[in-house]
Amino acid sequence: MEVLLLGTGAADGWPNPFCNCASCADAAQRGEIRGQTAALIDDVLLLDCGPEAPRAAVRLRRNLAGVRYMLLTHAHTDHLGPQALLFRAWADAGHVLEVIGPADALDACRPWVGPDDPVRFVSVTAGDRITVGNYDVGVLPARHKVFRDGDSVLYDLTGPDGSRILWACDTGPLPADWFDRVRGTAFDAVFVEETFGDRSELGPGHHGLPEFAETVAALRRCGAVVDSTDVVAVHLGHHNPPIAELRERLRACGARPGADGEVLCVGAERPVHRTLVLGGVRSGKSRHAEELLASYPTVTYVATGGTHEGDPEWSQRVALHRERRPDSWSTIETSDVAKVLRDAAGPLLVDCLGTWLTARLDLHGVWNGGDAAAVDADIDDLLDAWRQCRVPVVAVSNEVGSGVVPASASGRLFRDMLGRLNASVASVSDTVTLVVAGIPVSLR
Structure with a gap:
């Protein structure tokens, strides 16, 4: 079962467009913009459909013409934008749409549907179990209400392949x-909502961080959550701390924040995800790479720079990196990155490809006219291992092509080879991000 998160934000998203709090400022600076929470299942089923959801699908290059089922949790306007039914009527979908949810939510939809529109309404209450196409749906009570007790529900959804998710929002x-x-x-x-962060006193109808935990x-x-369960926090709002801190606090209870546009292949072996993070010196690229893996309980940090005996400045750099990493992370110091990639059993962070390339150039004596072809062979081996790696992996590399032309032949050689290496790794990566002045910019 494929789950595409169309949005992971609260009613006002995150950041709130009218707010200049530290949390909103951090989200805006990072470009981590979350819209109202909704999900698209296998391109045929919508879990909630707030006013932002259809346009979010288009931005994510998904077409909703194949949607046959819409499961609504309740009638709050960030979860239900009934005007989407009118927009659908303006296009010929060629099949009936089943709109399923509490009676009050369906009543909000009816004025937007013409008498001959191919839409069927199915009212449900907590305790029901229904068949929705090839999906088995259990309807669960929610501690949330719009008009009256019982007018909000949650869903226990089992897909055609037997995979099973809990949609607990709101x-x-x-x-x-x-x-x-x-x-x-x-x-x-x-998928459990976590709206209020450290402001649990704002009301009983949402989770704050303590209640989420x-x-x-x-x-x-x-036994509803086991070791293999992916626990994802959604409906995130600006009462939460900035995202880096939030990741750490969610990790403490074995969870992670969802991200708009994220695709989960639920029930299948978790897909390997290869991420390349580029940036200049002191751009924040290593910190960003560490944040990307913060939700994993254990990560192996592959330090490709090795040890520099008698270099106190280098030792200080290494110490600062280690201090900000969780105690549960382990470190390997090696330039044989290809072997680590092939042997890995858990998530990896490779930092960085620039120092790895330097080590290979040193090994083959290229600075003094040695065998450059041997370095090319090492790069081919690294790329092969990168493709074959069966665990989530993030690699950091220096972006060196934007500065002045190096004055020395060795500097120009290194710049050119690293540029080609970065391009090659990027071509076989799922995600590529450039960090500029601490701000991650998505390239893919």
Whole structure:
């Protein structure tokens, strides 16, 4: 089952367009813009459809013409933009759309549907279990209301391949007996709202960070969340701390923040994701790479620079890097990166390709007219290992092509070879990011 997160933000998104708090400023600076939470399942089923969801799908290069089912959790306007039904009527989809949800949410939709429009409404309440095409759907109660108790629900969704997810958005903390309904389900992924961050006092209808941690712990105790479950926080708002801190705090309870545009292949072996992070000196590229892997409990940091005996400035750089990494991370100092990539059993951070290339040039004596072809062979071996790597991996590299032409022949050689190496690694990476002045800019 493929889950595309069309949005992962709260009603006002994150950042709030009218806010200049530190959390919003950080999100804006990073370019991590979250829209209203919704998801597209296998291109045929929408989980909630707020006013921003259809346009988000288009921006993510997805067409909604094939959507046959729309599961609504409740009638709050960030989860239900009924005007989408009118827009659909202006195009000939060629099939009936089933709109499924609590009665009040369906009532909000009816004025937007003409008498001959191919739309069928299916009212559900907590406790129902229905078949939706090839999907089995359990309807669960939510601690959230629009007009009256019971007018909001959550969904337990099983796909055609047997994969199973929990869509728990919106809801506040749930009573103890709620967890009996999902006991032993061992979900492949759970999406739990986490709206209020450190402002839990704002209301009982949403989770703050403490309540989120308690809900995840309760899901673990009842066997709904197991070691293989991907626990994803959604409906994130600006009452949360800046994203780097949020990642750390969610990691403490075995969860991570979702991201707009993220695709999850639920139930299948988690897809390998290869990320290249480029940047100039002191651009923040290493810190950004570390943040990308912050949700994993253990990561192997592959330090390609080795040790520099008698160089206190280098030792200080290494110490600063180590201090900001979690204690659970391990470090390997080696220039044989290809072997590490092939042997890895868990996530890797390779920092960096520039020092790796320097080590290979040293090894083959290229600075003094040695065998440059041997370095090319090493690069081919690295690229082959990068393609074959079966774990999530992030590699950091220096972007050296934007400065002045180096004055020395060796400097020009290094610049040219690293530029070609970066381009080659980028061509076989899933994500490529350039960090400029601490701001990550997505290139792919």
